[in-house]
Amino acid sequence: MRNVTKFxxxxxxxxxxxxxxxxxxxxxxxxxxxxxxxxxxxxxxxGNIEGLPSSSNFSFHVHEGLECKGPGEKILILPDLMSDMDxxxxxxxxxxxxxxxxxxxxxxxxxxxxxxxxxQIACGLLSxxx
Numbered sequence: 411m412r413n414v415t416k417f418x419x420x421x422x423x424x425x426x427x428x429x430x431x432x433x434x435x436x437x438x439x440x441x442x443x444x445x446x447x448x449x450x451x452x453x454x455x456x457g458n459i460e461g462l463p464s465s466s467n468f469s470f471h472v473h474e475g476l477e478c479k480g481p482g483e484k485i486l487i488l489p490d491l492m493s494d495m496d497x498x499x500x501x502x503x504x505x506x507x508x509x510x511x512x513x514x515x516x517x518x519x520x521x522x523x524x525x526x527x528x529x530q531i532a533c534g535l536l537s538x539x540x
Contacts, residue, residue, distance in 0.1 A: 426510045429518040429534035431459060437522075437531040444501070444518055446536065452506035453513075455488065459500070459520065459532070462493040467523040468531075470501065478517045478533035486513060490523070514538055 425445035433440025442459030462468070472486035486508055491499040516536050521528040 425456075425539050427514055427536045428539050429457075429536045431457075431518065431520060431532040431534040433461060433532045434530065437461075437463075440520070440532040442499075442520075442532070442534075444534070444536075445539075446510055446513070448510055449504065452504060453508060453510055455501060455503045455505065457501050458498070459491070459493075460496075460498045462497040462499055462531075463522065464493055464495050464497045466493050467491070468493070468499065469521045469523055469528055471519050471521070472513050472536065473517045473519050475517060476515055476535075478519070478535065485516065491520070 425447050427446035429444045431442040431444060439461035440459065441461050442457055444455060444457030447454040468491040470488040470491055471484040474482040474485050488501065489503055491501055493499045513536050517533050518536055519530055520532040522531050
């Protein structure tokens with residue numbers, strides 16, 4: 411497991427969930443990895459995404475359901491992301507209102523925020539790290 415940073419505040423040396431985000435349609439070049447670590451009272455989410463439209467805003471969520479095709483309602487809203495001039499974005503977020511069991515197997519979805527629309531541009535399932 412390369413490129414996984416050990417944080418002193420996590421309970422385990424490694425993440426418990428991992429999502430491989432892949433772009434869709436005209437955004438097929440979008441790719442990223444998001445890791446979820448267990449904390450005593452929540453989770454820590456850390457990820458890097460590239461191939462995004464440059465200098466753009468994105469909403470980031472975990473949806474209900476068990477697949478990326480037609481995900482349902484949002485069950486966990488993450489902070490919005492903004493890509494840099496090179497089309498890269500990262501997230502480092504502590505969430506105290508959820509545990510890893512509640513989001514395991516769910517789709518993690520990235521939406522482009524543009525012109526009042528929020529089309530889904532990338533998705534990946536949160537899988538357990540063995």
